[in-house]
Amino acid sequence: MKSGLEERAENVRSRVEKLSLVALATVFELVLFVLDSAIPKPIPWIKIGLANIVTLALLIGAGWRAAAAVHFLRILIGAVFRGGLFTPFFLLSFSGGAMSFLVMAVAVRWAMPVLGFVGVSFLGALAHNFTQLVLVAAALSDTTVMALLWPVVVFFSLLYGCFSGYSSYHLCRRIPQLATGRLIPAQTQAAAGA
Amino acid sequence: MRQWEFRLPKLFTFADLLLLLAVGGSSFAFYCFRFWQSRFIETGPTQVVIQAGKQIVAQLDLSQDTTLAVEGALGDVTVVVSGGRVSFVNAHCPLEICEKTGEINHKGEVIVCAPNQIMAKIVGSVSEDSGTLDGVSR
Numbered sequence: 001m002k003s004g005l006e007e008r009a010e011n012v013r014s015r016v017e018k019l020s021l022v023a024l025a026t027v028f029e030l031v032l033f034v035l036d037s038a039i040p041k042p043i044p045w046i047k048i049g050l051a052n053i054v055t056l057a058l059l060i061g062a063g064w065r066a067a068a069a070v071h072f073l074r075i076l077i078g079a080v081f082r083g084g085l086f087t088p089f090f091l092l093s094f095s096g097g098a099m100s101f102l103v104m105a106v107a108v109r110w111a112m113p114v115l116g117f118v119g120v121s122f123l124g125a126l127a128h129n130f131t132q133l134v135l136v137a138a139a140l141s142d143t144t145v146m147a148l149l150w151p152v153v154v155f156f157s158l159l160y161g162c163f164s165g166y167s168s169y170h171l172c173r174r175i176p177q178l179a180t181g182r183l184i185p186a187q188t189q190a191a192a193g194a
Numbered sequence: 195m196r197q198w199e200f201r202l203p204k205l206f207t208f209a210d211l212l213l214l215l216a217v218g219g220s221s222f223a224f225y226c227f228r229f230w231q232s233r234f235i236e237t238g239p240t241q242v243v244i245q246a247g248k249q250i251v252a253q254l255d256l257s258q259d260t261t262l263a264v265e266g267a268l269g270d271v272t273v274v275v276s277g278g279r280v281s282f283v284n285a286h287c288p289l290e291i292c293e294k295t296g297e298i299n300h301k302g303e304v305i306v307c308a309p310n311q312i313m314a315k316i317v318g319s320v321s322e323d324s325g326t327l328d329g330v331s332r
Contacts, residue, residue, distance in 0.1 A: 061200070116203060116204040
C-alpha cells in the first residue's frame with residue numbers, strides 16, 4: 001500500500017520522464033529529418049521518411065499522445081530548420097505528415113498484431129505521399145499528373161516504407177527507451193520481490 | 195536490479211506481404227494499362243505540317259511513306275516521309291542545314307530551310323504535353 005506522498009512522487013516522476021522522452025525523441029527526429037533532406041535521392045521530392053522511424057517506434061512503445069507530440073513538433077521545428085514555415089510547401093509537408101500519422105496510429109492501434117512494422121510503415125508512407133499527390137493535383141487542377149505519378153509514388157512508398165519499418169524495428173530492439181516509452185526501466189515484479 | 199522488459203510486435207507478417215503485393219501489384223497493373231492505352235492515343239494522329247513562306251503547303255500523315263517536292267525560293271526541295279520520320283533532301287541551298295538536321299519524328303521537332311523559306315514541323319492532334327511534367331517543387 002502506497003502512501004499519498006509516494007503516489008504523488010511517482011506521478012511527478014512519470015510526467016517528468018514522459019516530458020524528457022518527448023524532448024529527446026523530438027531532437028532525434030529533427031536530426032533524422034535534416035539528414036533526410038541532405039541525402040541525395042533519385043526523386044528529390046519523395047523523402048525517405050527517416051524521421052518517421054522514431055514516430056512509429058514511439059507509437060508502439062510510448063502511446064499515441066507522446067508520438068503525436070513528437071511528430072508534430074518535428075514537422076513544425078523541421079520547417080523552421082529548412083526554411084519555409086507556413087508556406088504552401090509547409091502545408092504540403094504538414095498535411096502529409098498529419099495523414100501519415102493518423103493512418104499509422106490507427107494501424108498500430110487496430111491492426112498491429114496482424115500487420116508488422118513493415119506493413120504499418122508502408123501504410124504511413126503511402127498515406128503521406130498520397131495526400132501530397134492529391135494536394136498537388138488539386139493545386140494544379142490536373143488529375144493527369146496524379147494518374148501518371150501514382151505508380152511511382154507507390155513504388156517509392158514500398159521501398160522506403162520497408163526500409164523505415166525495418167529500421168524502426170531494430171531501433172526499438174536496440175533502444176529500449178523507445179520500445180517501452182520510459183527512460184528508466186520499470187520495477188519488475190521479480191525485482192520488487194527480491 | 196531493474197531490467198528492460200518489453201515485447202515487440204513482429205517485423206514482417208504474412209498480412210504485410212499480402213498488403214505490399216496487393217498495393218504494389220495493382221498500381222503496377224494500372225501503370226501497364228496506362229502505358230498500353232497511351233500507345234493507341236499517340237501513334238495515330240501524328241502529322242507533319244510543311245510551310246513555304248507563311249502558307250501551309252501540305253499536312254501529311256507520318257504513318258504513310260511519301261515524297262513531296264515543295265517549291266522554295268531557290269528551287270524545289272524534296273521532303274521525304276519514311277517510316278514515321280521526316281527529312282529534307284536535295285534542297286539546293288548553300289549551307290544545307292536542313293539536310294544536316296536529319297530525320298525528325300517527335301512532336302514539336304522542326305526542320306527549317308531558311309534560304310528556301312520552308313519549314314516542316316511535327317504536330318499531334320492530341321495534346322500529349324498535358325501528361326508530361328515540366329517542373330518539380332520540393
